[in-house]
Amino acid sequence: MLKTAFSIVAATFLTASSVFAANREDVRDFLETTGFDVAIESIAVGAGGAPTMLGLEGNDFGKAWADQTEKTFVPADMVEYALDLLEEQLDQDLLEHASDFYGSDLGQRLVQAENLSHMDDDELKQIAGRQIVAGMVKDGDPKIGYFQRMHVAIDPDGLGLKAVQVIQVRFLLAASQAGVIEQDFDEDMLWAMIEENEPATRRAILEGSIAGGAYTYQGFSAEELEAYTLALEDERMQQVYQIMNAVHYQVMSDRMDALALHLDKLMPSEEL
Numbered sequence: 001m002l003k004t005a006f007s008i009v010a011a012t013f014l015t016a017s018s019v020f021a022a023n024r025e026d027v028r029d030f031l032e033t034t035g036f037d038v039a040i041e042s043i044a045v046g047a048g049g050a051p052t053m054l055g056l057e058g059n060d061f062g063k064a065w066a067d068q069t070e071k072t073f074v075p076a077d078m079v080e081y082a083l084d085l086l087e088e089q090l091d092q093d094l095l096e097h098a099s100d101f102y103g104s105d106l107g108q109r110l111v112q113a114e115n116l117s118h119m120d121d122d123e124l125k126q127i128a129g130r131q132i133v134a135g136m137v138k139d140g141d142p143k144i145g146y147f148q149r150m151h152v153a154i155d156p157d158g159l160g161l162k163a164v165q166v167i168q169v170r171f172l173l174a175a176s177q178a179g180v181i182e183q184d185f186d187e188d189m190l191w192a193m194i195e196e197n198e199p200a201t202r203r204a205i206l207e208g209s210i211a212g213g214a215y216t217y218q219g220f221s222a223e224e225l226e227a228y229t230l231a232l233e234d235e236r237m238q239q240v241y242q243i244m245n246a247v248h249y250q251v252m253s254d255r256m257d258a259l260a261l262h263l264d265k266l267m268p269s270e271e272l
Contacts, residue, residue: 022095027086030095031079034102035111035118036244040082042118043252044073049122050259053168053175064266072259078251085247090240098240101231106224110217117216129211132218146225147213151206153232154241161205163249165194167256174260 022030031037047069101107117125136144169190176185194201217225231237 022090022092024087026095027083027090030099033099035115037079038115038118040078040251041075043078044075045119047073053171068262068266073255082247082251085250089243094236094240097236106227110228113216125215126208126211129215132214133211142222143225144210146229147210149229150213150232151209153238155245160245167253171256171260175263178263180263
């Protein structure tokens with residue numbers, strides 16, 4: 001059921017025509033120009049927070065968790081996998097459209113800011129971002145409106161949340177079956193809980209996205225963010241993001257599934 005659910009989400013994302021398939025080297029350049037290679041590599045950074053899905057911390061597992069995630073989430077391998085997927089789905093016209101924007105002076109400044117943000121600690125980024133947003137609200141800063149529009153533009157149907165939910169459920173079930181956590185989870189029960197909390201989850205994601213945007217783009221003017229927003233709302237750019245989102249979640253899912261296979265060897269350690 002879970003594999004079917006993820007396949008449906010992925011199929012919904014991957015709708016672009018590949019009649020004029022992009023050249024592999026052009027796709028590799030696209031990864032670097034857009035900073036998507038860094039976004040893929042940052043999945044490895046996020047792997048350190050995977051134990052929170054289980055109500056645990058990474059250090060509860062001792063050094064074994066860090067060792068296993070390092071073996072499983074190899075940045076270079078993930079980028080190559082993303083390259084394979086993008087080559088299948090991204091056509092030359094879409095590639096050139098996105099590369100033209102992100103290759104511009106503004107685009108490269110945005111990529112640099114986003115690359116740095118990907119590697120920052122998420123919790124600290126949220127704290128700082130929310131403080132910036134509070135100041136913006138007080139001053140009536142129009143940037144907040146652009147952050148909201150940007151959030152919608154990169155995933156207008158909110159399918160990213162469904163993809164993450166499938167990954168989380170699969171990981172929780174694997175952990176339960178491996179005995180890493182004591183709870184005997186039932187798949188239907190997990191989905192019922194997720195669906196009950198989904199409205200609150202979507203609000204939290206939007207708030208987090210705005211805070212993240214405030215933190216990441218604090219060096220940009222309102223005019224520059226308006227230009228970025230309009231670029232993201234372009235139909236071709238939305239197709240590009242639809243594909244990139246699908247690739248990102250496919251790579252994440254693949255690596256989380258690989259990690260789940262080793263959960264029985266990663267039992268939480270006890271203090272002596």
